[in-house]
Amino acid sequence: MALHQTVEAHDEAIEDVYSAGSSQRRLPKFRLPEHSTAPSAAYNLVRDELLLDGNSRQNLATFCTTWVEPEVQKLMADAVDKNMIDKDEYPQTAEIENRCVHMIADLWHAPKSWDTIGCSTTGSSEASMLGGLALKWRWKKKREAAGLSTDKPNFVCGPVQICWKKFARYFDVEIREVPLRDGALGLQPHDLREFCDENTIGVVATLGVTFTGIYEPVAALARELDAMQRDIGLDIPIHVDAASGGFVAPFIQRELDWDFTIDRVKSINASGHKYGLAPLGVGWVVWRSKADLPEDLIFYVDYLGGNMATFALNFSRPGGEIIAQYYNFLRLGREGYTRIQQACSDTAQWLAAEIAKIGPLELVYDGKDGLPAVCYKLKDGEAHGFTLYDLSERVRMRGWQIASYPLPADRQQVVVQRVLIRHGVSRDLIGLLLDDLRRGIDYLRQNPVPNSDAGPTFSHGAHVVPLKDARGRV
Numbered sequence: 001m002a003l004h005q006t007v008e009a010h011d012e013a014i015e016d017v018y019s020a021g022s023s024q025r026r027l028p029k030f031r032l033p034e035h036s037t038a039p040s041a042a043y044n045l046v047r048d049e050l051l052l053d054g055n056s057r058q059n060l061a062t063f064c065t066t067w068v069e070p071e072v073q074k075l076m077a078d079a080v081d082k083n084m085i086d087k088d089e090y091p092q093t094a095e096i097e098n099r100c101v102h103m104i105a106d107l108w109h110a111p112k113s114w115d116t117i118g119c120s121t122t123g124s125s126e127a128s129m130l131g132g133l134a135l136k137w138r139w140k141k142k143r144e145a146a147g148l149s150t151d152k153p154n155f156v157c158g159p160v161q162i163c164w165k166k167f168a169r170y171f172d173v174e175i176r177e178v179p180l181r182d183g184a185l186g187l188q189p190h191d192l193r194e195f196c197d198e199n200t201i202g203v204v205a206t207l208g209v210t211f212t213g214i215y216e217p218v219a220a221l222a223r224e225l226d227a228m229q230r231d232i233g234l235d236i237p238i239h240v241d242a243a244s245g246g247f248v249a250p251f252i253q254r255e256l257d258w259d260f261t262i263d264r265v266k267s268i269n270a271s272g273h274k275y276g277l278a279p280l281g282v283g284w285v286v287w288r289s290k291a292d293l294p295e296d297l298i299f300y301v302d303y304l305g306g307n308m309a310t311f312a313l314n315f316s317r318p319g320g321e322i323i324a325q326y327y328n329f330l331r332l333g334r335e336g337y338t339r340i341q342q343a344c345s346d347t348a349q350w351l352a353a354e355i356a357k358i359g360p361l362e363l364v365y366d367g368k369d370g371l372p373a374v375c376y377k378l379k380d381g382e383a384h385g386f387t388l389y390d391l392s393e394r395v396r397m398r399g400w401q402i403a404s405y406p407l408p409a410d411r412q413q414v415v416v417q418r419v420l421i422r423h424g425v426s427r428d429l430i431g432l433l434l435d436d437l438r439r440g441i442d443y444l445r446q447n448p449v450p451n452s453d454a455g456p457t458f459s460h461g462a463h464v465v466p467l468k469d470a471r472g473r474v
Helices: 039-050 070-078 091-107 124-145 162-170 189-195 218-232 320-355 388-396 427-446
Strands: 118-121 154-157 174-177 200-206 238-241 265-271 283-287 299-301 308-310 361-365 373-378 403-406 415-420
Touching: 070 320, 091 118, 091 283, 091 320, 118 124, 118 320, 124 162, 124 200, 124 238, 124 265, 124 283, 154 162, 154 189, 162 174, 189 218, 200 218, 218 238, 320 361, 320 373, 320 427, 388 403, 388 415, 388 427
Parallel strands: 154 174, 154 200, 200 238, 238 265
Antiparallel strands: 118 283, 265 283, 299 308, 361 373, 373 415, 403 415
């Protein structure tokens, strides 16, 4: 055998995946293997490791899509080689992205939805940052024109997803995250005068707070900002982080006033891969008008075959998720989205009604007038003998992944569990979850955990130190 030959010859007719040489060794973890592996063997060995992941359909902590139709999977495979940033090479994918932007702008009542501007992103986190950057640039230009300082920008928000804290740190903007006071679960209009000033680039209102699922009152916030402009001259725009609610409210809460029907709302972001029902990962950001996206944030690229405008943070990205989003728009239409989101909401409210019957649990959010979700805590003033963290660990034995964590300041002493109902999470599946919750609570009552070391199962990207009482219990 020649010295340079490194792959042994095998009779493929009798080759067996699990008796091949590569299957008789631990998979490499720190260095590339010296030799090649047959595709069937490599596929099965990697697939076997993935069996150790949780079952995504039982992951009720995630907002993200975990079920798609076979046609979506086919379209994703068809588009695996398409780079959506290369609009000259793949003009129809670019056209599909543009159609989605204008359909979403229309869904959110942009004044001229056919002529506004927006783009796809890798998710709502990137989309949020683009919205925040536009706010910062518009504020900066306005201050420079007035000969004023631009070195202390801030934005005001309630409890937000970690992407907004990243935005604040990465782009040097102070985040003024209003504490939850007087039993509140989100930003309230009466908070604004205390936290806003001449350096406030915008107010971020959340349509679907990550911690609980509630909607913050965008219209009421806008009215208070209108009053502030009349009283003290501050003209502060709103960006709506509709990561989840942007594809829920337009279908099942149509009477809610939250989007571009409010003049002060200048931009909105949403996740296509959450309640938009597209596969991971695609997000969307849309501005009220072209004037609301500063020209300084747009770059023109001519080295891919044409002169293309780009204003996303990422560059090369797969086109499949965008194509799948368009497929969903065609496949479902308003009727289909309404039917799916209403079914999710109905299931969430049914779950809330059942949770209310479970002795030690108390509802924090009942699934009404917000996301299809349920949030609850242990009742105060009772010695339960276990924590919600213990309960999360107990039902995890049956494969359920449920988020358990403390609320943000000033309500960090309140530990909650949150269950999200998404497309593909059936009433029967939630019935099975309820059975396991009841069994888990019964077991923990009979077998108390006096010195539990279980901690948060979901931290929203931030490091959370479990709170402990005087006896050291979480």
